[in-house]
Amino acid sequence: MGTTTIVILVILALTVLAYSVARNRALAGAGGDRRKLHSLPTYYGTNAAMFTGVPALGVLVIWLLAQPMMIETAVVKLIPDSVIAEGSSVGLVMSDVRRVANGLDIVIRSGEMTREAALALDTTTTDVRAALAAVGVALGSVVKPEVLSAAQVYRQQSSSGRFWMIGITLALALIGFAISVAISKPDFRARNTVERGILALLILAASLAVLTTVGIVFSMLFESINFFRLHPWTDFFFGPKWAPNFRGNSDLSILPLLWGTLYISAIALAVAVPIGLFAAIYLSEYAGAKVRSAAKPLIEILAGIPTIVYGLFALLTVGPMLVNIFGRGEDGLLGVEWMSGATAVLTAGLVMGIMLIPFVSSLSDDIINAVPQSLRDGSYGLGATQSETIRQVVLPAALPGIVGAILLAASRAIGETMIVVLGAGAIAKFSGNPLEAMTTITTRIVSQLTGDTDFASPETLVAFALGLTLFVLTLGLNIIALVIVRKYREQYD
Structure with missing residues (x-):
């Protein structure tokens, strides 16, 4: 212990x-x-x-x-x-220092070496692996x-x-x-003291949540500043090419990555929003209690599936299926060869859209159910049908919440990584063809920070600039959604 x-x-x-x-x-x-x-x-x-x-x-x-x-x-x-x-x-180097320190602790605790002998270990070419062989600790190199x-x-x-x-x-x-x-x-006055203490703990918890967000932003901001000191900002924001080279002379433009991110996210939302919204309308307005109690948990199961499983589904099932349809020339279903491999924008977009369905349907269903029944009754009293009531009363009243659900799905799509890695490929380029392989910002962040990296090179620091840009993009989506909701509320009131 x-x-x-x-x-x-x-x-x-x-x-x-x-x-x-x-x-x-x-x-x-x-x-x-x-x-x-x-x-x-x-x-x-x-x-x-x-x-x-x-x-x-x-x-x-x-x-x-x-x-x-x-x-x-x-x-x-x-x-x-x-x-x-x-x-x-x-x-x-610090990893080696901690490794040697832990090895010396093991030797001292084992009784094979006194503390004074361990502190005297210095100078010359000391092979710590040999010194620790008595307790089976192998450091793997001469220290x-x-x-x-x-x-x-x-x-x-x-x-x-x-x-x-x-x-x-x-x-x-x-x-x-x-x-x-x-x-x-x-x-x-023990009760007063306890209540003040609990209030202080609640304030501390709220402050930690805010300060954590601020800390994340500032950590990315400072590293991004270091990146722009080593690499021109004009190439990052306006360059046409993404080609990192750890030997120098890298092209590190975000535009090809941003295009791939938005393209895949748009396809995913085009799949998730209609299906999720129609499912929410059916479950909340048309389905019976038995159907709703069985269907809603089944839809929400999709949200609990790990994204790596979705990625494997994209790579092994959806991708080959699309190749059978759009590829293989005369052997394909359409007799054309528009798709050369299983990794493509359409592959990742379709699978990501399936993953996002519960984000839209579950939240929209709860929001539609929260619309007061009096609004429905008033509409029926004026002679409207059920479909007219849904279109002209229920959905407008629930629109702010539905926009929030769609925004959550959009943010989830923009930040997805594993589905893109396995389903979309790793090619950064501009293309309007959804049957070609592309990549996203999150995928490149993982790639640039994988392995033994040196946080003094622009090829590594660019990951923080990409992350900060992704944060600003998500923040922009939130602001746009708030403007739309506020404008609509004014008209609705």
Whole structure:
């Protein structure tokens, strides 16, 4: 059991103990009569548990997140630039440092080497793989003295950090325990304190959601700025070609990728929106209770299928089927050869459209059912038929929600990766032929960040510029949808 797990269990045990002790202390102070307490006994226990567990666990989480970054920042300064250059990137060198540090920990714990001997391991050509052979740990390469020295510092600082983490978190828990139990008297306003604490936790949760979004945007923004310092922005936004070359002289234009993304997404929405919307209208307005209870869960199953399964379906089923129709020359069903391979825009678009059907149908169905029955009754009272009521009353009233469902489907289509990788191919080009292979922005992001990458080259940093552009594109779709909905609402009101 790890150190962190033990600390968490101790804090939880103190939290439970604080709840029980504070509750019993409040009751004892009131002579066992709950009517003499300002708050219910549960509030006294909850207040003690909150002050015991929340600060300690909060500091523990922050410590676990911050300590590795601070230690790595300090250790990187100890590694010569020549070693980093040979390792191709700081990340790879630090991976070796952590690997050696873990190996030394294993040796010390096994008793094969004393701590003093491990700290004395330095200089000359030390083969750490041989030193660790006694416990079956193979590092796979001869470790440089500089890396070994950095690993020793890494171990020392990690050990010191764990020591202070245990001391500070347990001290906070004990202080919270003592104070909260001491103030658990009958006249203490425990309910007010607990409610303020819960409100603070709710505000913190909402703030974390917002700050996470802001952090994602800024992380992409800063890396995108680094990319544009190394590569001209004019080529990225207006260049005609996508041809990355890690040896230099790369053509990194987003336009071919953007065209493929929008083309495949348009085909997917052309499949998903009509089918999903008609299915929602049928289930909400025409289908009986038995049909609805059986059909809706079956449609929603499509949303739970992993996208890799959809990708395999596109590659092994839909693609060959389209080839039989549009390819193979005289042997095909149409006697023409318009499609040379199973990977094509149409393949990915059709399968992605099937995946998006539940996004449109399920949300639209719930939104249509939320339209007040009084609107339908008024329409019937004026002599409208059921179909006229649906077209002229129900759908206009549900339009804002339907637009939101379509927008969600569009955002899902734009961000899809696996279906495109297996169904559409990896060719970045401009073409209006849906039977040709193309690629999208998300596919290229994965490709540029796969393998041992150097985050100082434009060929890798371009992934962040692509991601930021994709974010702006999705944000634009949201703004357009809001404008359309607001304009329609004004007319409808």
